Amino acid sequence: MGKGNDEDKAGSGERMLDMPAILEKRGISRRDFMKFCTAMSAALALPVTFAPRIARALEEVKRPTLVWLEFQDCAGNTEALLRASNPTVAELVLDVLSVDYHETIMAAAGHQAEEALAKVIKEQRGKYIAVVEGSIPLRDDGVYCCIGGRSAVDIAREVCGNAFATIAAGSCAAFGGIPAAAPNPTGAVGVKDAVPGATVINLPGCPLNPDNLTATVVHFLTFGRLPSADSLGRPLFAYGKRIHDACERRPHFDAGQYVEQWGDSAHRKGHCLYKMGCKGPETFHNCPTQRYNEKTSWPVGAGHGCVGCSEPMFWDTMTPFYKRLPTVPGFGIESTADKIGAGLAVATAAAFAAHGVVSAFRHDDKSRGGKEE
Amino acid sequence: MDNLHNKYVWEVPVRVTHWVNFLAIVILSVTGVYIGSPKTLALNPSQFVMGWVRFIHFVTGYVFAVSVISRIYWAFVGNRYAEWREFLPVLTADGRRQMLEMFRYYTFIGKRVPHPVGHNALAGITYLLVFVLYLVMILTGFALYTEHAPQSFGHKALGWMFLLFSNQGMRLTHHMTMWFLLAFAIHHVYSAWLMDVKEKGRVISSIFSGYKPVSGKN
Numbered sequence A: 001m002g003k004g005n006d007e008d009k010a011g012s013g014e015r016m017l018d019m020p021a022i023l024e025k026r027g028i029s030r031r032d033f034m035k036f037c038t039a040m041s042a043a044l045a046l047p048v049t050f051a052p053r054i055a056r057a058l059e060e061v062k063r064p065t066l067v068w069l070e071f072q073d074c075a076g077n078t079e080a081l082l083r084a085s086n087p088t089v090a091e092l093v094l095d096v097l098s099v100d101y102h103e104t105i106m107a108a109a110g111h112q113a114e115e116a117l118a119k120v121i122k123e124q125r126g127k128y129i130a131v132v133e134g135s136i137p138l139r140d141d142g143v144y145c146c147i148g149g150r151s152a153v154d155i156a157r158e159v160c161g162n163a164f165a166t167i168a169a170g171s172c173a174a175f176g177g178i179p180a181a182a183p184n185p186t187g188a189v190g191v192k193d194a195v196p197g198a199t200v201i202n203l204p205g206c207p208l209n210p211d212n213l214t215a216t217v218v219h220f221l222t223f224g225r226l227p228s229a230d231s232l233g234r235p236l237f238a239y240g241k242r243i244h245d246a247c248e249r250r251p252h253f254d255a256g257q258y259v260e261q262w263g264d265s266a267h268r269k270g271h272c273l274y275k276m277g278c279k280g281p282e283t284f285h286n287c288p289t290q291r292y293n294e295k296t297s298w299p300v301g302a303g304h305g306c307v308g309c310s311e312p313m314f315w316d317t318m319t320p321f322y323k324r325l326p327t328v329p330g331f332g333i334e335s336t337a338d339k340i341g342a343g344l345a346v347a348t349a350a351a352f353a354a355h356g357v358v359s360a361f362r363h364d365d366k367s368r369g370g371k372e373e
Numbered sequence B: 001m002d003n004l005h006n007k008y009v010w011e012v013p014v015r016v017t018h019w020v021n022f023l024a025i026v027i028l029s030v031t032g033v034y035i036g037s038p039k040t041l042a043l044n045p046s047q048f049v050m051g052w053v054r055f056i057h058f059v060t061g062y063v064f065a066v067s068v069i070s071r072i073y074w075a076f077v078g079n080r081y082a083e084w085r086e087f088l089p090v091l092t093a094d095g096r097r098q099m100l101e102m103f104r105y106y107t108f109i110g111k112r113v114p115h116p117v118g119h120n121a122l123a124g125i126t127y128l129l130v131f132v133l134y135l136v137m138i139l140t141g142f143a144l145y146t147e148h149a150p151q152s153f154g155h156k157a158l159g160w161m162f163l164l165f166s167n168q169g170m171r172l173t174h175h176m177t178m179w180f181l182l183a184f185a186i187h188h189v190y191s192a193w194l195m196d197v198k199e200k201g202r203v204i205s206s207i208f209s210g211y212k213p214v215s216g217k218n
């Protein structure tokens, strides 16, 4: 892609970037470039003093090649990336990277496109970055998702298995996401499960926040390695904190001020959405600070509870989205823990009351006290 | 039958942990229900109602955990009525016979009132179940508690819990088990009363004083 970039794409893997020239051509001032570097160091939770280092790294970096694979997805992450907040930011990263293959936005099509991919794998084994969007179906030999006559799992094993690293963009690529929701008819899984040997960094979210993708790439370009990650393979700079702990509604949570109904006065005043089923207390993501769409807003900021989209299998485990707790399995749709629990307590009390009445009228033997054996 | 003497059955740690558990469960249940389904009690956002309720829940959670662990420790060093064997009557033929006898009495099949000095066998096995429920509460509670500090030692130590439960499933389990404990409490108070009356063994006062009237040698 790299709109307006006159460099020849093919075989550009090792070429040095002439960043000042690119900047000038785009009409981006040095100041804007440094602003971007500062924003990136902030996104990566690095001290501001890292901004010059990031700038230097971006100026000196060799163009790494990036291929973007789409499997069982909705292209929402691509969409998010193309809408990446500050267009300068997005364009910069897209220019720094040589995106040699991206089904949705590449000019080439058909065999030509597949050739480009084959070339990357052959010529840049172990050096390129793969981004995967969408889950990978494994059932029935993976027939449920095929591209150019090959199954997704087959392509993923080859492309991700030979990459320097794979970025699983979005919840589907990271954990299987919506295609993997019960009953998971296609046997969909995330990249890590489909290609166990691959180096994968997970950037879940529905969609992922493009700023986090950019920051991950910048981290890679600056330090030559992937950012450190949690036990689910998610980079700590973006998934190291709970939504709940950075939420702007948190003071209302701690105070004890809750929205009880959509549109009630508490809702209009911006109180906490806990009772409306907000999953912020169990979801790790930097939405409250990084936000979406030019940092305009994010779900809870806009008045909707968090649905936990960056957690594994959120479609199964975070539902019902508009209630705090799941219903109790096996007890019908509306059986909440409290209804069953209260019923249990009442039934116990009733049973023992009845037992007590019978016992009171009973003639037992008349012994007293315990007996030593 | 009537030359009863008072025997020291429940040692201090047994009684102390019993009443600490009682108080802790009451406090944890009241605060837990509020955490699960809070009412808007604050008039302005500078108040800290939920904050304090959660604080009390967590501090009491620590107290409860220490108490339960102490009692488990005492099951290995205390007297024979506090011993772990009391909670596993199924292991011996005699224990199984006593369980059956107690079961027959409870279900109105048998008339003979069993007179154990310590726990009756059926109660013993029930308490084993209750301790399992305690451990479920403590483990799910602390696993949820550590979520605010995902890189902490506690979260790493309890990480395996999140393999057993989904995040929501853990909350549901923590919530539902409270009801199981409350149902147990109803049964427990009733049974203690029943045996106090029928066995005339002053079961209820024994958990305050530690002494039970016992007949027989010494």
Ligand code: HEM
Residues within 6 Å of the ligand: A281, A325, B024, B025, B028, B029, B031, B032, B033, B035, B036, B037, B057, B058, B060, B061, B062, B064, B065, B137, B138, B140, B141, B142, B144, B145, B146, B171, B172, B174, B175, B177, B178, B181
């Ligand atoms: C008998 C003991 C306990 C009872 C009856 C109890 C009861 C409850 C209840 C009913 C809830 C609300 C659950 C929900 O609706 O989501 C709750 C939440 C909670 N409890 Fe307990 N609890 C007990 C022990 C503990 C212990 C030992 C801890 C450890 C610190 C603990 C930590 C928590 C935490 C962290 C929450 C909040 C979960 C969340 O953020 O959703 N609990 N408890």
Ligand code: SF4
Residues within 6 Å of the ligand: A243, A244, A245, A247, A248, A249, A250, A251, A253, A271, A272, A273, A274, A278, A279, A280, A281, A300, A305, A306
């Ligand atoms: S709105 Fe959600 S994330 Fe924000 S404080 Fe309330 S429960 Fe936590």
